[in-house]
Amino acid sequence: MEIGETQPPVAKRATLTPKALIHQKYGDKACYKIEEVQEAVQNGCPGLAIRQQCRSLFRCFLELPEFSVTSETFSKKKDAEQSAAKMALEKLGIQPTTNKLTMQETWDELVARLSYLFTNEFLSTSHPLIGHFRVAVQREGDFYGFVPVSVIAAYDVKLNNLCKFINQKAETNPPLSIALILKAARLSSSICTSEGKLWIWKQNPLSPEIIHSDLKESIQIKAMRIPCSMEKPVETLTLNVSSKEYYLDVIAQKLGVGDCSQVIISRTVSKASSEMRLYFSAPKDLYLTSDSSLEVLSNMKETVNSQSLFNARAHYFSGQNIYGDALLATVGYTWKSTDLFHEDVSLATYYRMLICRVPDGNYKLSREAIVAAELPTAFTTRSNWRGSFPRELLCMFCRQHRLSEPIFSTEKINPSEPPLEISKNCQKLKLSESTSETEHANRGTGDANDGELRGQGTFKYEVRILSKEQDVIIECSSEDSYRRHSDAYQSVALKVLTWLNKYFKELDMPIEKLSCFGVDYGIRVNPQILSGVFALCPFVHNVQQTSVFRKCSSLGASVSAGDSNPKESVVPLFNIEGPDTGMSPSSGSLTCISYSISLVRGMEYIGEPLESKDEFEFEIGAGAINQQLETCVTQMSLDQSARFTTELPSRDLILGASGESAEALSLQTLQGCFLEYSVKVLRVTEPLEDRMEQALFSPPLSKQRVEYAVRLINESHATTLVDFGCGSGSLLDSLLEHPTALEKIVGVDISWKSLCRAAKILHSKLSMDSDPKVQSKRISSAILYDGSITDFDARLFGFDIGTCLEVIEHMEEDQASLFGDVVLSSFCPQILIVSTPNYEYNPILQRGTSPNKEDDLEEKTQSLPFKFRNHDHKFEWTREQFNSWASNLASRYNYSVEFDGVGGSPGVEPGFASQIAVFRKNTIQADCLRDGKAAGHYEVLWEWTSNTSRSAL
Numbered sequence: 005m006e007i008g009e010t011q012p013p014v015a016k017r018a019t020l021t022p023k024a025l026i027h028q029k030y031g032d033k034a035c036y037k038i039e040e041v042q043e044a045v046q047n048g049c050p051g052l053a054i055r056q057q058c059r060s061l062f063r064c065f066l067e068l069p070e071f072s073v074t075s076e077t078f079s080k081k082k083d084a085e086q087s088a089a090k091m092a093l094e095k096l097g098i099q100p101t102t103n104k105l106t107m108q109e110t111w112d113e114l115v116a117r118l119s120y121l122f123t124n125e126f127l128s129t130s131h132p133l134i135g136h137f138r139v140a141v142q143r144e145g146d147f148y149g150f151v152p153v154s155v156i157a158a159y160d161v162k163l164n165n166l167c168k169f170i171n172q173k174a175e176t177n178p179p180l181s182i183a184l185i186l187k188a189a190r191l192s193s194s195i196c197t198s199e200g201k202l203w204i205w206k207q208n209p210l211s212p213e214i215i216h217s218d219l220k221e222s223i224q225i226k227a228m229r230i231p232c233s234m235e236k237p238v239e240t241l242t243l244n245v246s247s248k249e250y251y252l253d254v255i256a257q258k259l260g261v262g263d264c265s266q267v268i269i270s271r272t273v274s275k276a277s278s279e280m281r282l283y284f285s286a287p288k289d290l291y292l293t294s295d296s297s298l299e300v301l302s303n304m305k306e307t308v309n310s311q312s313l314f315n316a317r318a319h320y321f322s323g324q325n326i327y328g329d330a331l332l333a334t335v336g337y338t339w340k341s342t343d344l345f346h347e348d349v350s351l352a353t354y355y356r357m358l359i360c361r362v363p364d365g366n367y368k369l370s371r372e373a374i375v376a377a378e379l380p381t382a383f384t385t386r387s388n389w390r391g392s393f394p395r396e397l398l399c400m401f402c403r404q405h406r407l408s409e410p411i412f413s414t415e416k417i418n419p420s421e422p423p424l425e426i427s428k429n430c431q432k433l434k435l436s437e438s439t440s441e442t443e444h445a446n447r448g449t450g451d452a453n454d455g456e457l458r459g460q461g462t463f464k465y466e467v468r469i470l471s472k473e474q475d476v477i478i479e480c481s482s483e484d485s486y487r488r489h490s491d492a493y494q495s496v497a498l499k500v501l502t503w504l505n506k507y508f509k510e511l512d513m514p515i516e517k518l519s520c521f522g523v524d525y526g527i528r529v530n531p532q533i534l535s536g537v538f539a540l541c542p543f544v545h546n547v548q549q550t551s552v553f554r555k556c557s558s559l560g561a562s563v564s565a566g567d568s569n570p571k572e573s574v575v576p577l578f579n580i581e582g583p584d585t586g587m588s589p590s591s592g593s594l595t596c597i598s599y600s601i602s603l604v605r606g607m608e609y610i611g612e613p614l615e616s617k618d619e620f621e622f623e624i625g626a627g628a629i630n631q632q633l634e635t636c637v638t639q640m641s642l643d644q645s646a647r648f649t650t651e652l653p654s655r656d657l658i659l660g661a662s663g664e665s666a667e668a669l670s671l672q673t674l675q676g677c678f679l680e681y682s683v684k685v686l687r688v689t690e691p692l693e694d695r696m697e698q699a700l701f702s703p704p705l706s707k708q709r710v711e712y713a714v715r716l717i718n719e720s721h722a723t724t725l726v727d728f729g730c731g732s733g734s735l736l737d738s739l740l741e742h743p744t745a746l747e748k749i750v751g752v753d754i755s756w757k758s759l760c761r762a763a764k765i766l767h768s769k770l771s772m773d774s775d776p777k778v779q780s781k782r783i784s785s786a787i788l789y790d791g792s793i794t795d796f797d798a799r800l801f802g803f804d805i806g807t808c809l810e811v812i813e814h815m816e817e818d819q820a821s822l823f824g825d826v827v828l829s830s831f832c833p834q835i836l837i838v839s840t841p842n843y844e845y846n847p848i849l850q851r852g853t854s855p856n857k858e859d860d861l862e863e864k865t866q867s868l869p870f871k872f873r874n875h876d877h878k879f880e881w882t883r884e885q886f887n888s889w890a891s892n893l894a895s896r897y898n899y900s901v902e903f904d905g906v907g908g909s910p911g912v913e914p915g916f917a918s919q920i921a922v923f924r925k926n927t928i929q930a931d932c933l934r935d936g937k938a939a940g941h942y943e944v945l946w947e948w949t950s951n952t953s954r955s956a957l
Contacts, residue, residue: 022089025098030068032125036085037065041077064088071095107170114166114188121160122195122206133159135337135344139250141210149210150203150265152252153189157181158269158281159337177325178268179287202265202286222246226348227333229258230282232315232326240351240667243333251335251344255283258331270322274357279336279345282318285328321357323406351667355660363504366400367391373629374661375601375615375653375679379505381627383495384875388594388623394498398467401501405537407477408470410500412493415464465492467500471533479528487871503527511538578636582644584768588761589638590732591625592691592874597637599683603658603669604649605676611665614658614679619686625876635757636683638732639764645684652677693873696849697917701907705918708906709809709839710738712920717744720835722804726750728793728827729811733762740769740783748785750800752942754792763788763946770948784950791942794822796830799942806833810918813840813877820879824889828897828923836923838890842905843880844914846870883915890921899923 026034041061061077064084073095075087093099105113120126127137133155140151156163157178167174167181174181182202189195194207225243241258245251252264259267270282318326332354334347356374359365364379370392371377383394392400398410466481480500486492503525513521515531522529589595600616602609622628624638636646652658652674659666690698697705713735717725723745727735730751739746753759766786791797793808794815806827812820827836847870872880881889887903894901901923905916 022086022093026066026068026089026092029096029098033069035067036088037067038081038084039063039065043077066092068092105169110166110169111188111191114163114170114184115191117160117162117166118156118185118188119192119194121156121163122210127210130339131159132337132339135342137210140205143250147203147263149205151205152265152267153182153185153197153202153204154178154265154268154286155252156204157185158271164271176323178270179325179327182268182286201263223344223346225251225333225335225346226350227258227331227335228349228351228354230315230318230330230332232313232318232328232330234316238317238351238354241331243335245335245344251346255331255333259283259285259329261285270318270324270326273321273332278334279338279347280332280334280349281336282322282324282326282330282332284315284318284326284330287327320361350664351659352661352663355656355666358656359660360400361404362508363397363401363501366397366404370397371620373615373617373620374657376599376617376620376629376633377622378627378630379501380498380623381502382875383491383498384592384623384626386490386494388626389494390621390623390628394494394501398469398497398501401504402469406472407537408472408474410497411468411470412496413466413468414489414492415466463487463489463492465496467493467496469500471537475530475533477530477533477537478522480526483526499525500527507534508538511535578639578646578648580640580644580646580764584644584765585642587642587688588640588732589624589685589688590691591876592693593624594621594687594689595624595637595685596621596687597683597685599633599681601661602680602682603674603677604680605678609680610673610677611662611668614661621687633681633683635760636681637685638757639761640683640685642685642688645682647680647682649678649680652679691874696873697907700849701917705907706734707738709918709920710735710742712904712906713807713809713837714739714742714744716835716837716922717746717805720805721745722835723747724750724803725805725807726752726800726803726831726833728752728806728808728823729814730762730788731755731758731811733758733765733788735807735809736762736786737765737769740766745782747782748787749783750787750789750803752789752791752793752800754790756790756945759788759790759945767946767948786948787944788946789942790945794819794826795942796826797942800831803831803833804835806831806836808837809839810841812838813872813874813880815878817879821889824893825896828893828899832925834925836899837920838923839905839918839920840886841873841877841880842886842915842917842919843870843872843882845908845917846873846880848914849873849917881919883919886919886921890923894923898926900926 020028039062041063043059043061059079061079062081062084063077064075064081064087066073066075066085066088071092073088073091075084075091078084078087121133127134133151136151136155136159140147140149143150157167163185164174164181167184170184171180174184186197186202186204189197189204196205196207197203223245225245227241227243229239229241231238243251243254243258245254250264252267256262256264256267261267266286267283268286270284272278273280273282313327315326315328315330318330318332321332332349334345334349336345338345356369359374360369367379368374368377371390377391379397380389383389386393395410395412402408402410464482464485466479468476469478470476478500480496480503482492482496482499484495486495503522506525507521510521515535518529518531518535597620598616598618599620600613602613603611620629624634627634629637632648632650636648640646655674658674659669662669689695694704694706701708703711717739725739725746725748727750730736730753733751736749736751739749751759751762753762766788770783770786789797789800793811808823808827812823815823827833850870890901890903893899901921903919903921904910905919907917908915910916
């Protein structure tokens with residue numbers, strides 16, 4: 005759905021600050037004096053013997069020829085100065101004007117500002133232009149005192165703003181700014197220009213006081229050449245600046261122009277405090293300043309003779325129109341020092357700048373894991389998140405692409421007024437009314453306001469991203485409600501970033517498709533503006549988010565990654581070293597690993613490791629690392645190590661991660677190479693759900709569920725069992741530790757990663773040599789199938805017992821209902837055990853208390869809704885919802901059903917922590933297959949018998 009277009013607001017002139025108005029009237033006659041004031045911090049305990057903490061505040065005394073004023077105290081010196089100036093203006097009866105300047109007044113301001121830059125008063129300041137003026141007076145011959153106009157245009161913000169007010173296109177068109185400044189210079193009586201050249205100088209010689217040599221020795225600066233032709237590669241070069249040279253002269257030589265006045269300087273690139281800029285050659289006839297010439301420059305991108313002159317890659321970095329080859333360098337004069345500031349720009353720096361402009365790039369850089377890290381797919385908890393938070397990442401992305409800061413607004417939902425209603429047919433919590441409030445983007449990502457809001461309701465957030473012209477580009481609102489502000493706005497920010505990641509993989513999609521693409525993800529977009537903002541992206545870089553596995557080096561298994569469909573992905577078996585400690589990563593657990601990623605060709609390593617981390621922590625199942633690495637880690641246990649190889653990701657990621665060795669990695673060097681991963685599991689912290697359960701229950705709920713199932717298995721004398729949604733095989737593994745009559749066990753799951761882990765565990769236990777009396781030797785057959793439990797396979801028809809423990813809540817609610825239909829109508833087990841969380845128990849788990857008093861419980865449940873126990877849960881049912889679902893199933897398919905549970909006490913509110921339904925077939929049927937239903941076939945992933953074992957991998 006498209007967002008209605010809005011007219012961009014009229015650009016407003018910057019209002020002069022009170023201090024600037026005082027300076028305009030009094031100049032150096034206004035004297036500001038700052039006094040520091042120590043203020044004690046009140047701690048509510050007077051009379052303590054220990055010294056109380058103090059904080060520094062500042063008060064300003066402003067002395068003017070007519071009178072003086074004293075400001076209040078402020079935490080910042082500049083605020084105190086502005087306050088004093090404001091008080092002085094009030095005494096003078098001067099009101100700051102907010103009226104727009106006329107075009108003539110703007111030109112007058114531009115001429116006045118330009119003239120001021122060449123006065124002795126300005127030369128006594130610490131402005132970055134002073135360094136260039138010093139070089140100007142050191143020149144001999146015809147260039148004595150000459151300053152390039154491009155320097156004036158690039159380094160003075162006030163001049164830039166005035167040029168933008170005259171013509172808004174000057175913001176993105178540096179040659180136009182230069183032409184406007186040249187025209188203003190010719191209107192000034194104190195400044196001179198030359199015909200056909202881009203020099204500017206003072207009519208009277210500059211003051212000799214600024215003569216000072218700041219370059220004490222020759223320096224070498226690494227820079228990047230960015231050709232305007234997309235066919236030519238970006239390459240490194242060195243700027244050799246001697247002690248007597250002007251660094252712009254060296255850049256002019258590299259660009260092949262006559263003198264440095266023909267070099268145009270872009271605004272800063274990357275960080276605002278950096279001196280990283282782009283340098284390129286001035287177009288012909290730029291010195292002409294007639295109105296017709298200015299019109300040509302205003303539309304230069306459209307009228308340039310050859311489109312090949314437009315430098316798309318340089319434009320992508322700066323947001324300004326760059327023509328011809330450009331140099332990217334970090335060099336120049338700053339406010340902080342009189343010395344020439346310089347830093348090297350390497351090939352790795354260039355590619356890191358590319359990476360950070362991709363939606364997930366800043367997350368990769370914040371984790372210092374360009375190859376391994378991925379933007380997580382879900383914001384679970386602040387304690388589980390690692391790296392920059394989603395809101396911060398979204399703000400950085402907007403700044404990188406010259407967009408306005410995101411605007412967040414919140415809707416508060418109070419569960420007590422009106423009362424909470426729980427739908428019987430849907431897992432969603434319904435509230436009949438809501439209130440709204442707005443929160444702007446300048447709030448931090450902390451939880452400062454959460455304390456006062458906690459327990460007062462839940463929140464939903466909406467975020468809007470606007471262009472610089474204030475057109476709405478993207479709107480997104482959260483579907484779920486949250487009890488904390490931070491969870492709400494972090495989640496909606498992550499939702500936008502996730503969608504942008506998907507959009508960046510298909511930037512060239514047609515506009516008509518773009519609207520539908522947004523709706524599919526709950527995003528409302530303005531297609532025309534969105535496609536215009538990122539129009540150059542596909543031509544500038546090719547950061548692919550997926551990579552294709554090659555055969556695993558240790559086992560030769562064919563593997564692939566980047567496909568969300570497990571049916572079409574082949575999962576590797578990794579060469580894992582070390583004994584299985586039994587403590588393995590599971591979904592939701594925080595896992596800490598050490599890893600190293602190296603370039604290899606055949607058996608030979610190429611250079612230093614691309615990337616390595618001694619400790620890297622992430623949440624399993626949140627998509628925080630690339631798929632192949634997580635697949636490996638989920639098959640390992642604590643203290644185990646593994647090694648595997650993959651095909652190369654995009655060249656951008658490799659060169660961004662390679663650091664100093666990037667220059668040596670040419671395209672030819674990378675051909676035939678692979679990545680080799682070496683990984684070790686250092687720590688595993690159990691998922692929050694498990695920690696909550698273990699804190700309140702002994703033994704833990706997971707163990708209680710297994711013991712419950714074992715008891716029923718023994719009572720039923722079952723010999724065959726199928727575990728629907730077996731995951732990593734925790735139940736099947738546990739059954740091997742208990743005495744049962746089971747002879748055949750089967751697990752079914754749709755996750756290849758989990759099944760691989762289950763195969764490893766079961767194979768280890770069933771194949772080991774042991775006493776023949778050991779219970780596990782009763783098992784004569786064990787099979788793991790890859791398949792959906794909503795699909796029927798005739799090989800699993802009529803088993804003695806089926807289990808589905810804590811599985812259905814990970815499915816969509818309609819899929820859970822479909823599973824119930826299929827399992828009772830087609831699989832027809834004699835007994836089926838289904839367990840699922842009781843949503844009404846969540847307040848107790850998440851408050852960390854036990855229900856000792858009914859009054860306490862009633863108070864706790866008033867603050868519903870609470871979070872689901874696991875971020876992967878699609879729903880969690882109340883007892884009423886679960887009983888209704890199970891009872892309807894039983895009546896339809898001739899089963900009886902009994903309700904029970906573990907964790908908690910029967911008859912005590914709010915019931916069991918895990919609620920259980922036990923279905924029993926009423927009559928023995930020869931065939932209960934539904935008419936017309938074809939028997940599907942699961943894929944055998946692993947099979948074991950008492951004589952032999954085989955694997956489909």
